[in-house]
Amino acid sequence: MVSFKLDDELESFRSEVRKMAEGEFAEKAAYWDENEEFPAENRDKLAELGYLGMFIPEEYGGSGAPVIQGTIFLEEISRVCFNTALVCQLYLNGPARAVSLLGTDEQKQRLLPNVAKGKTFIAIAISEPEAGSAVTDLRTTAVQDGDGWILNGSKCFCTGGHVADYLMVFARCAGSKGARGIGAFLVNMKKKGATVGHISKKMGGRGLPEADITLEDYRVGPEDILLVGDPESSKTFSLLMSSFGPERVGNSAMCVGLAQGAFDAAKEYTEIRHQFGRPIKEFQGIQWKMADMATQIHAARLMVYRAATNPAPNGFPDPMDATMAKLYANEMAQRVTNEALQLHGHNGYTREYPMERMVRDARGFALGGGTLEILRNTVAAMIYGHSFNQRR
Numbered sequence: 001m002v003s004f005k006l007d008d009e010l011e012s013f014r015s016e017v018r019k020m021a022e023g024e025f026a027e028k029a030a031y032w033d034e035n036e037e038f039p040a041e042n043r044d045k046l047a048e049l050g051y052l053g054m055f056i057p058e059e060y061g062g063s064g065a066p067v068i069q070g071t072i073f074l075e076e077i078s079r080v081c082f083n084t085a086l087v088c089q090l091y092l093n094g095p096a097r098a099v100s101l102l103g104t105d106e107q108k109q110r111l112l113p114n115v116a117k118g119k120t121f122i123a124i125a126i127s128e129p130e131a132g133s134a135v136t137d138l139r140t141t142a143v144q145d146g147d148g149w150i151l152n153g154s155k156c157f158c159t160g161g162h163v164a165d166y167l168m169v170f171a172r173c174a175g176s177k178g179a180r181g182i183g184a185f186l187v188n189m190k191k192k193g194a195t196v197g198h199i200s201k202k203m204g205g206r207g208l209p210e211a212d213i214t215l216e217d218y219r220v221g222p223e224d225i226l227l228v229g230d231p232e233s234s235k236t237f238s239l240l241m242s243s244f245g246p247e248r249v250g251n252s253a254m255c256v257g258l259a260q261g262a263f264d265a266a267k268e269y270t271e272i273r274h275q276f277g278r279p280i281k282e283f284q285g286i287q288w289k290m291a292d293m294a295t296q297i298h299a300a301r302l303m304v305y306r307a308a309t310n311p312a313p314n315g316f317p318d319p320m321d322a323t324m325a326k327l328y329a330n331e332m333a334q335r336v337t338n339e340a341l342q343l344h345g346h347n348g349y350t351r352e353y354p355m356e357r358m359v360r361d362a363r364g365f366a367l368g369g370g371t372l373e374i375l376r377n378t379v380a381a382m383i384y385g386h387s388f389n390q391r392r
Ligand SMILES: Cc1cc2nc3c(=O)[nH]c(=O)nc-3n(C[C@H](O)[C@H](O)[C@H](O)COP(=O)(O)OP(=O)(O)OC[C@H]3O[C@@H](n4cnc5c(N)ncnc54)[C@H](O)[C@@H]3O)c2cc1C
Pocket: 123, 124, 125, 126, 127, 128, 131, 132, 133, 134, 156, 157, 158, 159, 160, 205, 210, 364, 365, 367, 368, 369, 370, 371, 372, 373, 374, 377, 389
C-alpha cells in the first residue's frame, strides 16, 4: 500500500514538538549562533523530556521510536533552532546509534542509558587532514596490544569533539590498505593519549564547532572495541558506513525543517511589509517565489519521509533513497533560505532577523556527512553498479 500521509499519531507528535520548540528554543536561537555556544540547557531539557533516547532501545533506557518519528522531531527542532537540532542529531543518529546497532551488550548497558539522559555525548571522528572525501585513505592506525588496541593518528573536523565524552574513531589495522582493515573504536576523552587541538571558527551551526583530535599511543581497552577491521576485507567498513545511513536521513530532515522555518518567516514578512501602497505578497513575482519555495520543500519532505520509511533488506535506510534525500534536501535548503533572505530585503541581510543565520546554517550539510559531489558519485555508482572513486 502506498501512503503519503502521516497518521494521526505522528501528526500530533509533530504538533507537540513544534509547540515545545517554539516555546522553549525560539528565543535563544540567535544567541547560540552569536556566542558560538553549545546549547547545553536545550540538550538537558530534551533529555529530561525523553527525546534524546528516542532511537535507543527500551532495554537500554530509550523509547525505541521508529526512524520516521525521529525524522519529524529533527525537522521541527531545526525549523526553530538549528544548533539545538545539530546536537540532537548527534545524540539520535550519530555514533550513539552506531553503538546501539553494532556495540556489545555491555557497551550498550554502560553508554546508552547515559546518552538518553544527555549525560554522555559521543562524537564521530572519521576525517583526517589527508582523508576527507577519500575516507578510505585514512591513516590512523590500530595495533593490537594484548586484549586491547593502540591508536595513533590525527583526526579533524570532528563536530563537538571538544565537548565529547567519547569519540567513535575510525582506524585501520596497521598495514591494511583502502577500505580493507578499517574498524571503529570508542575513545574515552578523559583518558591519556587523546588531545583536542584546533577548534574551527565556522560559518554556520556555530553552537557546535568542529575540533581536531590527536591520538598518541591511546590504548583502547577490550571494553571499548566496537568493530575490528579485517585486513583482508572491506566488509567492516561497509557495515560502519551503513550504520550511518540514518544520519543522512536526519541531516535531510534538518534541511527540510530549516527551509520550512525560513519559508514561514518569509510568508509572514511578505504579508506585513508594504511597498507601492500594498503588501508585497500582492505582487505576482513574490507569489511565484513563495510557490516555488513551497513546492521544493514539499518535494524534499516526501523524499525524506520515503527514506525514513523504506529500509533496505539489512534494516538500514535504502542507500539510494537516503543519498538522494540528502542531496536534494540540502540544495533545496540553500535555495529556499537564500530566497527567504531576498524576500526580507535589507532586513534579511542583518542579524536582527534570522534569515542570514539560516543561509549560513544550510551551507554546512553541503559538505558535512558527505559532500554534494560525493553524494552524486554515490548515486552514480548505484546507477552503474560500481564506484568510480578508485584511488589513483
Ligand atoms: C559542518 C561539518 C561537520 C563535519 N563533521 C564531521 C564529523 O563530525 N566527523 C568527521 O569525521 N568529519 C566531519 N566533517 C568533515 C567532512 O566529512 C568533510 O569535510 C568531507 O568529507 C569533505 O572532506 P574535505 O573537507 O577534506 O574536502 P575534500 O575531500 O578535500 O574535497 C574538496 C572538494 O573536492 C570535491 N571532491 C573530492 N573528491 C571528489 C570526487 N571524487 N569527485 C568529485 N568531487 C570531489 C569535494 O566534494 C569538495 O568539493 C564535517 C564537515 C563539515 C563541513
